[in-house]
Amino acid sequence: MRIAIIGIGRVGRALAQGLGGKGHAVTLGTRDTASEETKAFAATVGATVASPVDAAAGAEVIILALPWEAAEGAIRALGGLSGKVVIDCMNPLGMVDGALGLTLGHTTSGGEIVAGWLPQARVVKTLNQVGAAIMARNAHLTHRPVQFVAGDDSGAKAVAMGLLADLGFEALDAGGIAKARILEPFAMVWINQALARGKGPDWAFAAVTGA
Template identity: 45%
Template sequence: MRIGIIGGGNVGQALAAALRRAGHAPILLLRSPGTEDAPLAPLADAAAYILAVPFDAAAEALAAVAPGGIPVLDATNPLAMGPDGLGLSLGFDDSGAERITRAFPRLRLTKVFNTTGANVMADAARFAPRPVMFAAGDDADAKAIALRLAADIGFEAVDAGPLRAARLLEAHAMLWIDLSMRRGLGRDFAFALRRAVP
């Protein structure tokens, strides 16, 4: 699939590399055109966009790309610095994903690729068992694309339910960030879903 990745930071670069290895055709959409990257503008033949910019830049980026009916996979997290350091700027009664869809009511948005670090997403196959990646959304086709891409790059892809479950996924992301930055685990770990042996 041809995937437009909005943003060229750590997450965008990691997902581009992983998707390329999995046989997809990711295109990094950036503010400043680079040698092989595209400017931040619509990509008419994309199967999906991955939103991989800071949350505060999401609305501006989506307005520039104008995805129309193309599914958007939201890899953002609403983070802000507070008295205790980095934390979520939204609580459990709202999510960044829901705020984005309120700003763009026709957006076919699924929350995914937000619950682990870029280095895990770059090469999920390094981990055993496979790391888990959740997807939450109200558009069944958009969520199916999210789950397929997550599986293609090495994750155990799990449907987390409707878009309002993004409130839980963003908190799950904050747990990974806290363990990584404050609790000494570093960036080279991932969560996995384990099942009881019958």
């Protein structure tokens, strides 16, 4: 599958590492295509480098791994992305009352806003519920980590679930894109435990079923 990862920070790079060697053609979308460091990283994971617009144009699946504050301009610059599967793994984070928190919720979500920016695309919310390290590597965990998936297009969700399996996750369907309103606060539980409660980044939620 042809996959464009838009944004090459910690999350974008972790996803490139996790998808490397899984039979996908991965392109890293960056404005600085001449960066030798980026090209060297891409070579280590078997990816190519292109501008965000070119990466998205040539992809079947676009993964958005951008800081929320930069997301709107960057996403609108990609064009309409008509018919393409777009995976939104961002959380609308910012400083709220002096602490890191969600800047919106209850009546909308980051996932719904992204879908509004891309009305012709098939937007799926997932990969927002865990830190970057677990996206790149999770086979060492005692239980298979879980990722919930929200979206209005069942075919797009099936594609996303297949990629989640490639990344080592169990994928569970959370419902339509409006369910991003519960997935984004759920991410804050992971962030709280990892950053504020001393658990660190090397863990994930799992769905453990009884006999």
